[in-house]
Amino acid sequence: xxxxxxxxxxxxxxxxxxxxxxxxxxxxxxxxxxxxxxxxxxxxxxxxxxxxxxxxxxxxxxxxxxxxxxxxxxxxxxxxxxxxxxxxxxxxxxxxxxxxxxxxxxxxxxxxxxxxxxxxxxxxxxxxxxxxxxxxxxxxxxxxxxxxxxxxxxxxxxxxxxxxxxxxxxxxxxxxxxxxxxxxxxxxxxxxxxxxxxxxxxxxxxxxxxxxxxxxxxxxxxxxxxxxxxxxxx
Amino acid sequence: xxxxxxxxxxxxxxxxxxxxxxxxxxxxxxxxxxxxxxxxxxxxxxxxxxxxxxxxxxxxxxxxxxxxxxxxxxxxxxxxxxxxxxxxxxxxxxxxxxxxxxxxxxxxxxxxxxxxxxxxxxxxxxxxxxxxxxxxxxxxxxxxxxxxxxxxxxxxxxxxxxxxxxxxxxxxxxxxxxxxxxxxxxxxxxxxxxxxxxxxxxxxxxxxxxxxxxxxxxxxxxxxxxxxxxxxxxxxxxxxxxxxxxxxxxxxxxxxxxxxxxxxxxxxxxxxxxxxxxxxxxxxxxxxxxxxxxxxxxxxxxxxxxxxxxxxxxxxxxxxxxxxxxxxxxxxxxxxxxxxxxxxxxxxxxxxxxxxxxxxxxxxxxxxxxxxxxxxxxxxxxxxxxxxxxxxxxxxxxxxxxxxxxxxx
Ligand SMILES: Nc1ncnc2c1ncn2[C@@H]1O[C@H](COP(=O)(O)OP(=O)(O)O)[C@@H](O)[C@H]1O
Ligand SMILES: [Mg+2]
Numbered sequence: 172x173x174x175x176x177x178x179x180x181x182x183x184x185x186x187x188x189x190x191x192x193x194x195x196x197x198x199x200x201x202x203x204x205x206x207x208x209x210x211x212x213x214x215x216x217x218x219x220x221x222x223x224x225x226x227x228x229x230x231x232x233x234x235x236x237x238x239x240x241x242x243x244x245x246x247x248x249x250x251x252x253x254x255x256x257x258x259x260x261x262x263x264x265x266x267x268x269x270x271x272x273x274x275x276x277x278x279x280x281x282x283x284x285x286x287x288x289x290x291x292x293x294x295x296x297x298x299x300x301x302x303x304x305x306x307x308x309x310x311x312x313x314x315x316x317x318x319x320x321x322x323x324x325x326x327x328x329x330x331x332x333x334x335x336x337x338x339x340x341x342x343x344x345x346x347x348x349x350x351x352x353x354x355x356x357x358x359x360x361x362x363x364x365x366x367x368x369x370x371x372x373x374x375x376x377x378x379x380x381x382x383x384x385x386x387x388x389x390x391x392x393x394x395x396x397x398x399x400x401x402x403x404x405x
Numbered sequence: 406x407x408x409x410x411x412x413x414x415x416x417x418x419x420x421x422x423x424x425x426x427x428x429x430x431x432x433x434x435x436x437x438x439x440x441x442x443x444x445x446x447x448x449x450x451x452x453x454x455x456x457x458x459x460x461x462x463x464x465x466x467x468x469x470x471x472x473x474x475x476x477x478x479x480x481x482x483x484x485x486x487x488x489x490x491x492x493x494x495x496x497x498x499x500x501x502x503x504x505x506x507x508x509x510x511x512x513x514x515x516x517x518x519x520x521x522x523x524x525x526x527x528x529x530x531x532x533x534x535x536x537x538x539x540x541x542x543x544x545x546x547x548x549x550x551x552x553x554x555x556x557x558x559x560x561x562x563x564x565x566x567x568x569x570x571x572x573x574x575x576x577x578x579x580x581x582x583x584x585x586x587x588x589x590x591x592x593x594x595x596x597x598x599x600x601x602x603x604x605x606x607x608x609x610x611x612x613x614x615x616x617x618x619x620x621x622x623x624x625x626x627x628x629x630x631x632x633x634x635x636x637x638x639x640x641x642x643x644x645x646x647x648x649x650x651x652x653x654x655x656x657x658x659x660x661x662x663x664x665x666x667x668x669x670x671x672x673x674x675x676x677x678x679x680x681x682x683x684x685x686x687x688x689x690x691x692x693x694x695x696x697x698x699x700x701x702x703x704x705x706x707x708x709x710x711x712x713x714x715x716x717x718x719x720x721x722x723x724x725x726x727x728x729x730x731x732x733x734x735x736x737x738x739x740x741x742x743x744x745x746x747x748x749x750x751x752x753x754x755x756x757x758x759x760x761x762x763x764x765x766x767x768x769x770x771x772x773x774x775x776x777x778x779x780x781x782x783x784x785x786x787x788x789x790x791x792x793x794x795x796x797x798x799x800x801x802x803x804x805x806x807x808x809x810x811x812x813x814x
Pocket of ligand 2: 224225
């Protein structure tokens, strides 16, 4: 399933820059990013620490606004939206997996997965059912009633993946999802995401500098100093 | 919206128990504050009522009827006829619980040693007993037997000042209707103990005895009446005025401005205390809720990143505060109600009694839990508590998801 460049992209970044102002100093985080992601892409974003991976994911996910340039998600210009509209966009179109602290501590695994469905207004029976299916898909259906404190790091990341996918987003953005996991769990998580990508066709963009993760990807993007320096499909 | 609401409730309820110690402290602060307000209120009301009742039940009654002019110049010229049938009918009907007619004149009393001024009051002991506590305060001898009784009942302090005693004779002089000085000898039949002002100020004898002495036929100088439910007093005064438009009908608030002022002062003390409690409580709530919010910056960032709108975050923290303050309010309310009901059989003021009696209060307080007022005060404390919690809530809602997510905790 080779990505067809003629198909309209899920994500389109054009000339995206981000400059953070720290005290009196301007810190450039992104220096002109042009990037398209096609439907079904399973892409990794690599680069040294501080190269701008997290910043780029935040721009694509509508968590923050670029200093200049544009980001479109599924044809919709994100940068112009109000913060409320961006919240709605995140809820409806985007799934997030963060490096750590993905889950609400007072909610069980099932409730964490159902949380976004609830925000979307899905009824209790349907959201419980969908959350259960999603947890089964990530292989921890048996732990549905546990709170995050009673789950291992790997299990917590699986819950996060289940939550990211349960709303059927157009894209899942994962920022170093394996950084806190041992290699077995990291392999398992990446394998899982890869399988889910194949099964559902959902686009994934995963930042990582873990070689095992990069090996699994079918498209590999490298950023250095806030610029894309290579972009390989394989 | 409904789904979001039930999510908020679920999250808020569980977050409440996340830091049980802190939740307990906040709830206890609120509970103790409300408890003190409600209990103080009940005690103050009981105190006010007991002092008022003690004052009024002594002689004043809930209100009085006079001829026009008597209150400014209580002399015999300003007397009135015995009540008309229409006035009697009104006096005998609810909400009036009892009434008594009296003849009161300025007089002087004379023993072998001393002559002192006072008011001579001619009463009907049977009706007097229904509105005044003085017949029950006789400590030596006995009260009068009927309207024709020709003996006299004096206050203990007056008796000492006259240096006379039970069974001895005294002379009373007063100006009669024809302008002459009427004079009559009385045997002291009873001694009552009230407060000094009453003991020195009044001498009681049969009503007809005074009427004959003064030559006023069946005329009287006042009617005192009692309305058991103070809330009905206004209505009673209105109907009495209608039944006797030519007479001067006055409620106790007009007759005894001191008692009225004291009554309303009690109410304002409670509001002052409520203000103090609120300030202390607000400091506690803002402190703990701000702390709770700062500890959870990452969580709010996460919820926002997932698409929860800032106003839902605001609502979440508000609901948490509402539950927490509500919990404290409920505990304080129940505790105060239980204590007040437990004490409603009467609280003996004990050592305070001397002072209490001096100020017109009685020995016992009967606190009553005013449900409507207490609910209002509880609702006020609760609403104010939630209001101050808006500040920490606004802090939470201002969290920036990107910064919050990278926040080190
Ligand atoms: N909130 C911020 N304020 C100031 N500088 C920031 C902020 N976030 C990131 N940066 C800076 O932007 C650059 C890119 O950071 P980041 O996107 O986190 O890189 P990566 O995720 O690749 O490690 C770094 O120099 C970092 O210090
Ligand atoms: Mg990063």
